[in-house]
Amino acid sequence: MKQTGKVSLIGAGPGDPELLTLKALNRMQTADVVVYDRLVSPEIMALIPPATRRIAVGKEAGHHCVPQERINEILVELARQGLRVARLKGGDPLIFGRGSEEAEELAAAGIGYEYIPGITAAQGAACSTGVPLTHRGLATGVRYVTGHRARDAALDLDWDSLVSPDTTLVVYMGAANMARIAAELTARGLPASTPAMAVASATTSRERRVIAPLDQVADAAEGLEAPVLFVVGRVVSLAVAEPAGLPLGDWLDRMGAAAHA
Template identity: 50%
Template sequence: MHGKVYLVGAGPGDPELLTLRALYLLQNAEAVVYDRLVSPAIMECINPDATLHDVGKVASCKPSMQDDINHILLCLARTHQHVVRLKGGDPFIFGRGGEEQAYLHQYGVTVEVVPGITAATGCAASLGIPLTHRGLASSVRFITGHLRDNQGLELDWASLSDSSCTLVFYMAMANCSQIVESLIEHGRSPHTPIALAQDATLKSQRWALGTLQKLPQLVQTFSPPALLIIGQVVQLHPDYPEPIESSRAALTPEPSWVLM
């Protein structure tokens, strides 16, 4: 008889942004398998009697590491009733939670997914940057900037050229030059506003504002992981140096009544 595995999103780092379900499961877990992006403050929420399994991954980790994590989860499910797989952000957004769920299902293990606030929304909220905004951005795309097997980023760059779409790149620091060159080549203005943030929602949070063409210089003062937001909505940050000229109408709320 297998126990149950809970794929739990730890959110962007601030423990106050955990869901109530996530907090309950952490406080009652028998075993917790966690990544390096889980903040120390959230680790303090875990049941002190639970066994902890650090499977922290780095950008250069071997592909076989995910196979090892899958095997650890299966072994723990065979010896524990309540196993928590704790991931930074949301387990189904660049968290490989889908792979772990599929693997466990093959062996008859019940899996429950507990969503978390993904880094994109947590970071944007902490900076006061809406990812969509009437008149500025009608859509948003979450994109991985991580290379696989040392190959170039294989993205549909032409589809990312629409200035009405906000782009959020995860794990993009090492490949920022390719991102800048490819976006500009396919039509994005080099003056497109950008925001770069590290440790979003935490007291150690660092951020910088600039333009797309200046990104390679900005990243030199940051260390991974950092999140990159590209789009006109970045101008809504109160410290952005240039006012929005072409979108003042979009920033003026429509009255809910009309004086006749």
């Protein structure tokens, strides 16, 4: 009787291959098959042995080429063939990665699995941009929220709870709804001048970022290609604006002066 395989639910991190854990790299390179998401960077995919079978199951806003239910079935089917399965996800499998949903299906099917953590996008972007998620005197906490609902449902966040000048707000998958998010936050009292940053492909050579007041960041970020992370809070004031190299406070002063010239 063929022995059932095992599934490793792996966080590939934000994109820089040097940020992979050794455990993640080991499972990727010893797997029989790798089931991977769209947000796994090309640099990380290049670390998988050429002969290893690969199955793409990536999703993007408005276009789910492989529904989550089918992904669950694929993992179960492969493991029942006795294969070592590496389920490769961008970031961390337990932070907006649906890793726990897949684990539930595997457990129900009697298949063994393990979680392998990855550096989540917020941590990667914080380090690559120099914007801390917490900072004494600026932010006593950080909150991660999704900017996109499953099956493109309405974005019905608890907006009032998100308005806190002492908390850094990090929005995942929020590029399409950035203007809506900014409007909801300002309507509930967060100053329109609150510093905000949008970062695309953080930690990779393709990283692009824009920094602007909250009420202007959606327009400034237009054209950034996914994956995009959206950070709101006073900690963004510690960033260095590109390309001028000015401290953000000076940069915003110049923006304001130019707008009123």
